[in-house]
Amino acid sequence: MSKNITELAKEIPGLSINASFADLVEAFRVVAKEHKKELEEIVISEKAETYPTRKQACEILGIDEATAWRWDKKKYLPAIRIGGKVRYRMSDIKKILDGGKKALQNQ
Numbered sequence: 001m002s003k004n005i006t007e008l009a010k011e012i013p014g015l016s017i018n019a020s021f022a023d024l025v026e027a028f029r030v031v032a033k034e035h036k037k038e039l040e041e042i043v044i045s046e047k048a049e050t051y052p053t054r055k056q057a058c059e060i061l062g063i064d065e066a067t068a069w070r071w072d073k074k075k076y077l078p079a080i081r082i083g084g085k086v087r088y089r090m091s092d093i094k095k096i097l098d099g100g101k102k103a104l105q106n107q
Contacts, residue, residue, distance in 0.1 A: 051080065051087035060093055 005027065008015060019027075052060065057077070058068050068088075071077035077096060080087045 050090040051082065052090060052093070054079070054086045054088070057088040057093055061096060 054065055054068050058065055061068075061077075063071075068077065068079075072079040077088060077092055080089065
């Protein structure tokens with residue numbers, strides 16, 4: 001079983017190793033590539049719009065379904081109908097959580 005350098009550093013913090021300059025450059029390339037991939041996934045997940053169900057939206061906001069229905073009628077939290085199902089934009093839910101009523105009225 002082989003271990004990567006991160007695992008070794010955690011297990012043996014005082015371990016000294018000898019490496020060539022080419023090995024160090026390659027190691028930095030691998031780390032940079034992995035870090036770039038992680039950052040891209042974060043950016044994509046932050047920008048991707050999701051559409052939770054009414055039940056999910058109510059759980060996130062801590063409200064009941066009657067309140068969600070009223071908020072839809074007042075356009076405070078507008079519902080979307082997708083294939084006959086009621087959904088909400090996660091971005092609208094986040095605006096309510098971040099700033100309340102003013103956040104949606106300032107759109």
